[in-house]
Amino acid sequence: MKKLLALLLAGCMAFALCACGTPAEPADDGGEAAATGxxxxxxxxxxxxxxxxxxxxxxxxxxxxxxxxxxxxxxxxxxxxxxxxxxxxxxxxxxxxxxxxxxxxxxxxxxxxxxxxxxxxxxxxxxxxxxxxxxxxxxxxxxxxxxxxxxxxxxxLDPFQGTVLANFAKDELSATKVYCIGQLGNDYDQGLLNYFKQAAEAAGIECVVESFPENNSDFNSYLTNAKNAGCDAIFAPTSISYAQLIVEQAAAQGITMPMLAPDTWDSNVILGAAQGKDLAIYVSTFYAEGGDxxxxxxxxxxxxxxxxxxxxxxxxxxxxxxxxxxxxxxxxxxxxxxxxxxxxxxxxxxxxxxxxxxxxxxxxxxDDIGDAARDSAFIKTANCTNNVWDFVAVQGVQ
Amino acid sequence: MGKKLKTKAAPEQRAGTILAAAALAVLYVFLFLLDNALPTNSFTVMLIPVLQKGAIFALVCVSMNLLNGFTGLFSLGQAGFMLIGAYSYAIFSIPAEQHNAVYQYFEGGIIKFSIPQILGNALGVNLGNIVGAIICIIIGGIVAGIFAALIGIPVLRLKSDYLAIATLGFAEILRAFFQWDGLGKLTNGSNLLRKYTNFHDIKIQLGGFIYQLDTVFPFLIATISIGIIVLLVNSSYGRAFKSIRDDEIAAEAMGINLFKHKMMSFVISSFFAGVGGALLAMFQTTVQAAPFRTSMTYEILLMVVIGGIGSITGSVIAAFLYIASSEWWLRFLDSGQFMDMSVPFFRDGFRKVVFSVIIMVIVLFFSRGIMGDKELSFAGMIRKFKNKKAKKAEAGKEVDPE
The missing domain is CATH 3.40.50.2300 (Response regulator)
Structure with a gap:
């Protein structure tokens, strides 16, 4: 009897879980198409x-x-x-x-x-x-x-994106020393760090590279390192969840040096984190809002x-x-x-x-390899007061 | 008493063994047909990876059960040892010409040869791949075993929870270690290892025809490995393991060298976890340290608990059920429709909700798992069947005279 009751309760709980997560939803468009023709x-x-x-x-x-x-x-x-x-x-x-x-x-x-x-x-x-x-x-x-x-x-591709951002750091931000941070064990982060460093050093920018372990949530020491090393920009090719933490903690530390990031950061989550804060965030991306x-x-x-x-x-x-x-x-x-x-x-x-x-x-x-030929990326910056991305420039690799 | 039991059990045992061998033969014939002859439709296409992964996790579960269920050592380092096995396998089987592409940030790595390729030059490509893969799998197991022996010296002095925490920490450290750039020329740092020999490359040439062994191969390795573990558990070492599990002090008083036996169990378990890791690498076709996190150990532990701690057949059954449910049967819950009807709350992530509820129910109400600590065997089934018959006959006899 007790078992039955417990089973019922578990069932109710499960149902409640599904129910509250599900607003009334119209039928999936895929569903009907399959039926005809x-x-x-x-x-x-x-x-x-x-x-x-x-x-x-x-x-x-x-x-x-x-x-x-x-x-x-x-x-x-x-x-x-x-x-x-x-x-x-x-x-x-x-x-x-x-x-x-x-x-x-x-x-x-x-x-x-x-x-x-x-x-x-x-x-x-x-x-x-x-x-x-x-x-x-x-x-x-x-x-x-x-x-x-x-x-x-x-x-x-990553080599392209790394070079675009390095060029942007050189041309627009006139950076001389960039602090680069990525997640250990993430091939996306490490790949971009690698390509950015290559391009940046070729352009005469010094790079300080550090990696943080998975599930890290305290970036204060890394940000302090960036300050102490005398860097004048941060490059952080991280996934959105870490990016959010980096943005918030950088704002709390009063870091004003510009932050550069690749396409992952082009997300409303980042804007939400940066809202009302005094930060300069630049991202390279595939599309700038207002294009169509x-x-x-x-x-x-x-x-x-x-x-x-x-x-x-x-x-x-x-x-x-x-x-x-x-x-x-x-x-x-x-x-x-x-x-x-x-x-x-x-x-x-x-x-x-x-x-x-x-x-x-x-x-x-x-092209021959199977990649779409793209010769330029859009650079956008976070507008922290209006909570939108502002278009900055179209950057290519010269 | 013992003698009497033995003589009574013998015919059933023999019949059971014959039946088991026959069932295994049927299974392998089916797998071989699945790889080669059966038509590819939506069912067989899905069956292959589920069976492959199921076999791999069955092996890993049994290896964990050897430690947790039979020796009573609560270790949570399984994912770490699988990681070692997977990396060792991949590193030694990436073809030489692919090194520059794979180790793109590390000047082609430091190991410039591939065991399957070297053997392939000597024995022909297909045989070279099989033998090479087996050698690399064994290397994976041995390297995992060596790491286990090293870590075992300090860690096995700990008991229960402390051992679990120490092995858990070890697995995490290992993952960070393999991701470290300093070892990049060997492990490729944070990047993927790929292009090595995988299940699809395992073929055999017989009389002018080439047969695929995609599913047969992992089953063969898993069957042999599980067979070895079963023999070990039933040997005098196995009895020593069980006595340590039941009462360490009594076991020591009986003259069992605790440390030696614990170490043996730990190293053997890790060896087979390494073998499982190597097979997983073959299955995934790419290796990266990131997925070998604690949650993978928990997944394996869950399968062991669902199957029954201390039951080898339980672990095997649970592994196949778990993999089939999570990778196949419950996927329709994500699709938004059921039998061509649109169901509003079937959407992304719903599968995981249902899955966790099922697991919760199992753990709450079947806390001893599917099998408890019993084994499923054909001999046992025959005995049960005979007993039932005898009982029926007895009942019939009782009724008859009246």
Whole structure:
């Protein structure tokens, strides 16, 4: 009897947990499409939980919006419904393989993702073995597309981004000594530190490099080191969760030297942390808000119309660059399917290298390795009073 | 008494062994067909990685059970030893021509050879891959065992919770150590190791045909390893382990060298954790130190508890169930729909909520796990079946005369 009661209570608790986390939600747009006519499946391989969960969700939002804008594609006069199949790779390499296989079991024509290069590399062989092309959206590690024929990418690469930021530090901030900090054990952080240091030292900037361990929450000593070393800028290619802590603690310490960061920092979470504080934060990113007002109005309306989408975007309708990239990725995939004239994965893979498109983030065309040719990045700065990103410059690598 | 029991059990034991061997043979035939002949559909595609990962975690769970369940040493260093195994495996099996690409920030690393490749030149690519992979797996186990022996000297003097804390700390230190840039030429620092021999490269050439062994290979390694552990547990060493678990002082009084036996259990357990780590590296196709964190040890501990502490078959069953649920069966909870119907609260993350509730229920109401400390065996099943029959016959006899 006691056991039964306890079981019931546990059940109630579980139900309450689900119930309170779930606002009334309209039916998923993918759901109905599957029921009628022929369907093309586009796999979405993204982290929805774990360290990169926040970024992954924003990227998926872009794809879902694109899917709602253009839910069908016409091939040889026949209209196909496009269905997004999403698999959560939990930001973890040991979960990546089975998440990728889940997608393969749904017979996708192409897979989009992931946010984070490590999981993309881990799943790469699974996609290759199944003969399914993959289109990396915001993974920036050169190793994702290097030495294979099936992985393509929309984003710029870490060596490019590191150089862009080093140039910006030299040209615009006139920095002479930069304090570089990244997470130990994170290939994204360490890769960018490496490329930034190379480019910065070539430009005559001195670099002080330090790494912090995982789950570190006290950055005061690192920030003090930056001050004591006489640095005049900070470069911090960290994930959003650490970035938030760094921003808050830097403000508390009264650090006024400018902070430079890569695309991960382009998030409304950072703006929230920096709001009302006296900080100079510069990020390099794929898209600057205001680039396409019509598109922005549409997606903001779409996000605001649904409580789940709003929650996935971090609680407001600020547009993240990764969302825009997700949107472009979806249309690049559609374009490739149209060019292939077939929904077979092999045909789409063959059609991808020659696929071109003018996306919201600029013209898209792939080079020999499979990377989208991008010769410039947007630099934005956090406007701490109005809580928005202000456009600063378009920076390239000379 | 003992003699009498033995003579009575013998036919069932023999029948049980034959049945078990037959079941194993059927399993391997199925796995071989799965790798080669069965049509690829959404079911078989998903079955392969789940079986592969299940076999790997079954091995790791059994190795943890040897320590926690049979020797009574509560150690939480499993993920650390798996990390060592995975890295040792990967470092020695990355093909020479890939070194510059993999160790891109560390001038191609310091180890410039690949064991599977060297053997491949001598024995042919396919055989070289198999033998090379096995050698690298054993290296992974040995390196993990050496680390265990070193850490065991100070740590095994501790008891219960203190041992758990010390091994937990050791695993964390190890992870940071492998991520350290100073060792980058060996471990690639924070970056991925990749391009080494993985399950898909394991093939065998028989009479002009090439057969894939994607799933057969991890099962084979896991079966052999678990078999060795079972033999060990049933040997006189195993009895010594169990006596240490039940009462250290009594065991010592019986003349068992506590430290020697604890060390033996710890090193053997770590060896097989290293082997499991190496297999996991093959499964993942990339290795990075970051995922080998404490939560991985907890996951393994959870499987051991669900299966039953002190039950090898329990650990195996629990490992397969756990992996299948978390990686496959419960994924539909994230998809927002069920049997083509849209279900509003099936959305990202819901899978994890349901999963934790299931685990909570198991831990609360089945605290001894699926198997307790019993084993599932064919001999046991035959005995049960016979007993039932005998009882029925007896009941029939009682009824008959009247």
């Amino acid at each position: 022929d369907t093309i499946v586009i796999g979405v391989f993204e982290p929805l939980s774990g360290d990169n969960g926040a970024g992954g969700k924003q990227e998926v939002l872009g794809m879902q919006y694109a899917n709602s804008v253009c839910p069908t594609v016409e091939i040889d006069g026949k209209t196909y419904n496009v269905k997004l199949e999403i698999a959560d790779n939990e930001s973890s390499n040991d979960k990546a393989v089975s998440a990728a296989t889940t997608l393969i079991s749904k017979n996708p024509s192409i897979v989009l993702g992931s946010y984070g290069s490590g999981v993309s590399i881990a799943a790469s062989d699974t996609f290759a073995a199944a003969g399914v092309p993959a289109l990396g959206v915001t993974c920036t590690n050169p190793q994702v597309t290097e030495g294979n024929d099936h992985y393509f990418r929309l984003a710029f 007002p019509e598109f922005e109005a549409g997606i903001k309306e779409w996000i605001n119309a649904d409580a789940t989408n709003l929650a996935n975007n971090g609680g407001n309708d600020m547009l993240a660059a990764v969302t825009v990239m997700g949107y472009d990725a979806y249309f690049t995939a559609l374009e490739a399917i149209k060019n292939a004239g077939s929904i077979a994965a092999a045909d789409v893979m063959a059609a991808l290298p020659s696929t071109t498109l003018t996306g919201i983030t600029g013209p898209i065309a792939f």
